[in-house]
Amino acid sequence: MKFLADRMLGKLAKGLRMLGYDTIYYRGEDAYQLLQLGRQEGRVILTRNTKLVPKRSEDHILRVMEDKPLLQLKELIQKGYISLDKENLFSRCLLCNTLLIEIPREDVEGKVPDFILYQQEEFFQCPQCRRIYWQGSHPENMKRRIDELLLAESREHRA
Numbered sequence: 001m002k003f004l005a006d007r008m009l010g011k012l013a014k015g016l017r018m019l020g021y022d023t024i025y026y027r028g029e030d031a032y033q034l035l036q037l038g039r040q041e042g043r044v045i046l047t048r049n050t051k052l053v054p055k056r057s058e059d060h061i062l063r064v065m066e067d068k069p070l071l072q073l074k075e076l077i078q079k080g081y082i083s084l085d086k087e088n089l090f091s092r093c094l095l096c097n098t099l100l101i102e103i104p105r106e107d108v109e110g111k112v113p114d115f116i117l118y119q120q121e122e123f124f125q126c127p128q129c130r131r132i133y134w135q136g137s138h139p140e141n142m143k144r145r146i147d148e149l150l151l152a153e154s155r156e157h158r159a
């Protein structure tokens with residue numbers, strides 16, 4: 001499942017990338033272009049806009065009802081569009097959606113603060129924008145919220 005988030009859903013797009021989902025964020029206001037982009041790449045269009053409706057049979061639009069990013073992620077889980085898979089967590093660049101590659105520790109020397117270099121074992125880099133990631137480089141509150149989601153879901157499974 002690949003997604004295309006419209007301009008109202010930038011935070012949701014980041015959340016989806018954090019979960020490992022291929023998500024493009026369209027900042028424009030042109031509904032025609034948005035639909036076009038969705039068709040070209042077979043993406044589910046995520047929108048809060050009630051006026052955006054499918055024009056062709058291949059248009060797949062999901063109107064997001066919730067207002068807050070975390071609840072929006074929950075909504076997508078409940079509607080069966082996404083699932084939480086620990087394997088895929090933090091596998092994508094939050095800025096440009098590219099899949100990250102693991103890079104050797106010695107390669108990040110001088111590119112991250114020294115204390116990070118000594119603290120961390122694993123480093124990943126975005127081959128597109130060159131941003132370097134490590135455990136904990138993700139925005140803390142977003143990560144915590146996703147942990148909460150994981151916890152809530154595993155409780156539901158046990159119940």
Ligand SMILES: [Zn+2]
Nearest residue numbers: 093096126129
């Ligand atoms: Zn990137």
